Amino acid sequence: MRQKQLNGLAFFILIALFIIVIRLKEMPQSEGISIQNSGQVQSLELLTAMKNETAEDENSSQTSIDEVPDYTRMYPELYTVYSASLKTTLPKKVAYLTFDDGPSENTFKVLDILEENDIKATFFLVGSAIKKKNEDSLERMVHEGHTIGIHTYSHKCNEIYCSVERFLNDFNTVYQQIYDITGERVHIYRFPWGSNNSYSKNIKDALMEEMDRRGFTCYDWNVDTKDSVGKPSAYSILRNIRKDIKRQDHPIILMHDASVNDLSVQILPDVIKLLKELGYDFDSLDNREPYQFRW
Numbered sequence: 001m002r003q004k005q006l007n008g009l010a011f012f013i014l015i016a017l018f019i020i021v022i023r024l025k026e027m028p029q030s031e032g033i034s035i036q037n038s039g040q041v042q043s044l045e046l047l048t049a050m051k052n053e054t055a056e057d058e059n060s061s062q063t064s065i066d067e068v069p070d071y072t073r074m075y076p077e078l079y080t081v082y083s084a085s086l087k088t089t090l091p092k093k094v095a096y097l098t099f100d101d102g103p104s105e106n107t108f109k110v111l112d113i114l115e116e117n118d119i120k121a122t123f124f125l126v127g128s129a130i131k132k133k134n135e136d137s138l139e140r141m142v143h144e145g146h147t148i149g150i151h152t153y154s155h156k157c158n159e160i161y162c163s164v165e166r167f168l169n170d171f172n173t174v175y176q177q178i179y180d181i182t183g184e185r186v187h188i189y190r191f192p193w194g195s196n197n198s199y200s201k202n203i204k205d206a207l208m209e210e211m212d213r214r215g216f217t218c219y220d221w222n223v224d225t226k227d228s229v230g231k232p233s234a235y236s237i238l239r240n241i242r243k244d245i246k247r248q249d250h251p252i253i254l255m256h257d258a259s260v261n262d263l264s265v266q267i268l269p270d271v272i273k274l275l276k277e278l279g280y281d282f283d284s285l286d287n288r289e290p291y292q293f294r295w
């Protein structure tokens with residue numbers, strides 16, 4: 001009977017040991033699952049983080065797309081691949097005559113004087129001034145080797161300098177207009193009142209950056225004849241040239257050929273004579289490196 005009890009006890013102990021062994025085996029397995037689960041949690045966290053990062057990237061790229069102003073997508077044909085010249089590094093004295101605000105009936109006379117002197121010049125045209133009666137002057141400019149630049153269509157500060165969009169709209173009008181008449185794509189321009197004027201100061205940086213991005217080159221001037229300011233005289237025009245041209249080997253001379261600028265045409269032969277006496281040759285602006293006012 002005692003032996004039976006002992007056998008029973010031994011059997012019970014064996015069963016108990018068996019259960020303990022089984023439980024011990026299960027323990028690491030369940031921990032393993034728990035680790036695996038925590039790994040899954042970690043992986044999930046990682047995935048979520050990556051997803052969030054991707055979303056953030058998408059958001060930031062969305063933001064950068066949003067940050068590109070709409071006007072960059074306007075007028076897809078309004079681009080040029082002009083490479084500005086670096087010829088001014090040459091030690092030669094070259095003067096660049098420039099005529100703003102044309103064309104007009106005066107433009108034909110200016111072209112005649114330039115032809116007589118075998119001189120190339122640059123005309124910054126105003127689109128609204130182009131009429132049937134002076135369209136031929138544009139063709140003459142091209143055929144006679146002068147350079148055409150854009151000086152806006154309206155030349156009205158309260159229209160062109162409201163916004164970059166309005167400027168581009170105006171610029172594109174005259175750009176297409178000149179192309180239709182001459183077959184030439186203009187690649188240089190001059191702002192009305194120059195690049196550093198008080199009308200455009202709120203949009204100036206964005207505007208110049210956008211024009212630059214589209215490949216257009218801006219030219220201001222470094223010799224102001226003041227032929228369109230107040231009541232100029234032949235004397236004051238020549239005096240202003242003499243004053244500004246000092247130490248300028250590559251002067252850009254501002255003149256005008258609108259219908260009101262009769263005096264500019266009358267004095268032009270004397271201007272050319274003076275520049276020749278001072279030792280200058282002549283050329284058109286697209287053979288000169290760009291020049292803008294410093295501000």
Ligand SMILES: [Zn+2]
Nearest residue numbers: 100101192193
């Ligand atoms: Zn002007």
